[in-house]
Amino acid sequence: MKYYTAYPRDNQIIGLAPMDGVTDYPARQIQAKIAKPALMYTEFINVEGLTKKPQAQENRLKFDQEQQPLIVQLWGNNPEYFYQAAKIVAPLGFNGIDINAGCPNPRVLKRGAGGSLIGKNDLIQEIVNGCKNAIKETKGNLPLSIKTRIIGEKEENCRWAEALADLDIDLVCLHGRDLEQRLSGPVDWERVNEGAQIIKGSGKLVLGNGGIKNRTQALEKCKQYNLDGVLIGQAAIGNPWVFSQNDTPTKKELFKTIADHARKVEEFYGPRGFKSFYKHAVCYCRNFSGAKELRIKLLQTKNWPQVENLLNSVALT
Ligand SMILES: Cc1cc2nc3c(=O)[nH]c(=O)nc-3n(C[C@H](O)[C@H](O)[C@H](O)COP(=O)(O)O)c2cc1C
Structure with a gap:
């Protein structure tokens, strides 16, 4: 039941990836109207900023019903701020909370956040605990997820996947480019597959992500790598039709x-x-x-x- 409200399970989840400065309220409105994805995310929201000055994040937190299921994404590296931020967002009506553990932006990495969290198993555990406590204290059953990346080296990638599998979360999204690649270049679906099967073994849902250009490709990846779904990012910018069968508008x-x-x-x-x-x-x-x-x-x-x-x-x- 919990999954059903946040992550539709009837078919593969073909969702819109979170994109800072792109997947804002107006873009999600357009997207929902043209070809509604199974799932959308907010732009990422800094936990410290949200805790200290919530009114400054008002625009990022706004949504309406048509945009749901909508996951709110948080970034930072301090478990206490994650706890505080999750307490703020949990009662707002989002369908889930997502932790960003994959952002390659140097300014984010410098703050020990985003992709810097990859492989920091104890810290991730504390962040998850902070969010879980906040969820319990407010709404009680909001799903929690992590969006992260593969690690290019097989053994390390498997260890990261095992750490993710051990967490008390509901869903993991794995971007198939490593941190150095940032947002472009070849996507290593073998690494995604390897990680996904480990994580799925713990009963979580797994989404793949990276370089998907259309709905047909999205469905192929789900089938080929036994994924619960995928997220489409850059191919959806200026092309909200990417989620429909016919993605060429007049x-x-x-x-x-x-x-x-x-x-x-x-x-x-x-x-x-x-x-x-x-x-x-x-x-x-x-x-x-x-x-x-x-x-x-x-x-x-x-x-x-x-x-x-x-x-x-x-x-x-
Ligand atoms: C402009 C831009 C902003 C992004 N902002 C975020 C973000 O806020 N949170 C996040 O998890 N990923 C962010 N990403 C990464 C995307 O969610 C996605 O993982 C990445 O673009 C790979 O998917 P794609 O190849 O389909 O674009 C961003 C990507 C782009 C291009």
């Missing part, structure tokens, strides 16, 4: 979605936050004639009516 659908996205960004962040639309705009404009020209023009817009006017004028030509 130009009309595409333009309508770009305009919708621009409007939602402006409504959510206000005029000063409009620039966060640009990174999506760049990715929407790929693989059609005139894409490059449109991309350049979209980057000059200052608000969503300008985006709409531009798209209307392009559609008429």
